[in-house]
Amino acid sequence: MINRQHITRNNVKAVGLMSVMAAFLLVVGWLLAYLTGQKFFIPVAGVIAVVNIAISYWNSASMALRSMNAQPVTEEELPQVYAIVRELSSAANQPMPAIYVAPTASPNAFATGRNPQNAAVCVTQGILALLDERELRGVLGHELSHVYNRDILTSSIASGMAAIITSLGQMFMFSSMDRRSGNGGAGLIAGMLFSMLGPMAASMIQMGISRTCEFEADHDGANLTGDPLALASALQKISGEIAVNPMQKNQKVLNISSAMISNPFNLSNMYSTHPPTQERVARLEEMAQNM
Secondary structure, eight states: OOOHHHHHHHHHHHHHHHHHHHHHHHHHHHHHHHHHSOTTHHHHHHHHHHHHHHHHHHTHHHHHHHHTTOEEOOTTTOHHHHHHHHHHHHHTTOOOOEEEEEOOSSOOEEEEOSSGGGOEEEEEHHHHHHOOHHHHHHHHHHHHHHHHTTHHHHHHHHHHHHHHHHHHHHHHHHHHTOGGGOOHHHHHHHHHHHHHHHHHHHHHHHHHHHHHHHHHHHHHHHHHHTOHHHHHHHHHHHHHHHHHSOOOOOHHHHHHGGGBSSOTTOOOTTTOSSOOHHHHHHHHHHHHHHO
């Protein structure tokens, strides 16, 4: 039931992203060293990148769950969710993840953890109240597929890239304004361009990776449950409810938003880390017809 092609593809993405980041940091470190005359910026940039990604990946589960104030629940407290997750995990021949509930009325769900042995699935109180059992099964199949496809590693690297590039953009801006650098207006213009375009480019990369992962998890989750239309119905309900009841936007929720099954802030498709709901539903309906 596990899509080995998607796992391989995500591993290739991870290696590619790390290679791009390494090359990018060398260039940025060299430019910062040039503007400031301080060569230590090159190794510092590399160390920042490695530490940021390692912390993000290794602690992905605890960081994500804390950001949503999620609490673990027992099987006695949430028997329906436990029964569904146990069934799907068994079908995929994977270990049972931990189950958490986030105290928010806005409907959503996400999975986290660096591998299936350290995975957790979190649902909000809002999604439990909104969906029926069949739709909830479709959502949980989608979230488990994120874990099985090793999406957490790829998303950790992508988010790490975005954070590092944004920080370096600010450093670049300040260093370019240092009059002692002797680079005059050219250094200032370069710093301004990088501080604006760098984070934008990083966000676009993160957005593209996130959207691809969502499509793949839709497909693999529907295969796992054998019911694409259940997930399609759930996505429509979730999207409609978020339109009137979005989550409160803050940095903690923003950090985990790309991992959720639907964008929690009701953003336009242009700025969303998720594909348009209509397109996801159309693909699932086509998949159901082909089944």
